[in-house]
Amino acid sequence: MTITIAELSAFCLYAFVTSITPGPNNAMLASSGVNFGFYRTLPHILGVSCGLCLMVLAIGLGLERLFQLYPMLFPLVRVSGACYLIYLAWRIATAVAPSGDLRGQAVPLGYWGAVIFQWLNPKTWLMAIGAVTAYAPLQYHFRDIALIALIFTLINAPCVSAWAACGSMLKNRLGQSHRLSMFNRLMAGTLVLSLYPLLVR
Numbered sequence: 001m002t003i004t005i006a007e008l009s010a011f012c013l014y015a016f017v018t019s020i021t022p023g024p025n026n027a028m029l030a031s032s033g034v035n036f037g038f039y040r041t042l043p044h045i046l047g048v049s050c051g052l053c054l055m056v057l058a059i060g061l062g063l064e065r066l067f068q069l070y071p072m073l074f075p076l077v078r079v080s081g082a083c084y085l086i087y088l089a090w091r092i093a094t095a096v097a098p099s100g101d102l103r104g105q106a107v108p109l110g111y112w113g114a115v116i117f118q119w120l121n122p123k124t125w126l127m128a129i130g131a132v133t134a135y136a137p138l139q140y141h142f143r144d145i146a147l148i149a150l151i152f153t154l155i156n157a158p159c160v161s162a163w164a165a166c167g168s169m170l171k172n173r174l175g176q177s178h179r180l181s182m183f184n185r186l187m188a189g190t191l192v193l194s195l196y197p198l199l200v201r
Contacts, residue, residue: 003137003144008151011135015152018130019159023123024085024194026163028109031092031187033167034174036108041164047114048160053153055118055128060136060145064129081120082195088117093188123194127152 003011020026025048032041067073109117118124131152136144174180 003135003147007135007137011131011148012151012155014131014135015155016159018123018127019152019156020162022190022194024088024121024191025114025117025123025160027187027190027194028088028092029160029164030167030170031184032108033164033169034171034180034183035167037171038164038168040108041168043111044109044114045157045161045164047109047111048118049153049157050111051115051118052124052128052156053149054115055124056131056149056152057145059128060132060148061142064132077120077125078122081122084117084120085191085195089188089191092191093185 029041029044029048032044131148132145136148170183174183
């Protein structure tokens with residue numbers, strides 16, 4: 001059984017809405033765009049989309065069954081994700097605008113850091129599980145999961161890039177250190193608020 005055109009159309013809309021709406025990834029990318037610019041944020045962008053792709057593939061190939069067999073893994077993922085998000089929020093809130101010689105020393109989140117973060121990001125889990133359970137055929141094959149993962153990646157990448165680009169465009173407006181500090185604290189607060197769906201489950 002293969003995915004129909006109608007199912008693909010519905011899935012594309014799902015991928016777009018879940019990718020473009022606010023969440024931990026988009027808050028971090030907007031902050032990175034402001035603090036480091038768009039081009040230095042590109043590895044972060046690629047890591048987000050590739051990490052999502054790998055998660056969809058893993059869930060489609062049976063990772064979800066592992067959680068069904070060992071339900072104690074869910075609390076472990078929730079606690080680990082919450083702790084890491086709080087740590088990232090603290091880093092963003094206390095970030096200092098890189099200037100002068102410090103511009104070359106300040107380092108944004110890299111590709112592998114962004115890939116690993118997807119496995120601790122509650123929104124990414126919901127996106128990936130929803131994609132497989134709602135849009136993969138009941139008797140799906142690997143090609144169906146691979147197609148879903150590829151389409152999700154192709155839609156997700158420009159969506160998350162838009163957040164980094166918007167942050168980069170705000171860079172000049174937030175040039176003064178106190179404005180940048182306020183923005184970073186706002187993004188840190190957004191990350192902390194994103195813990196709500198993680199902790200109430």
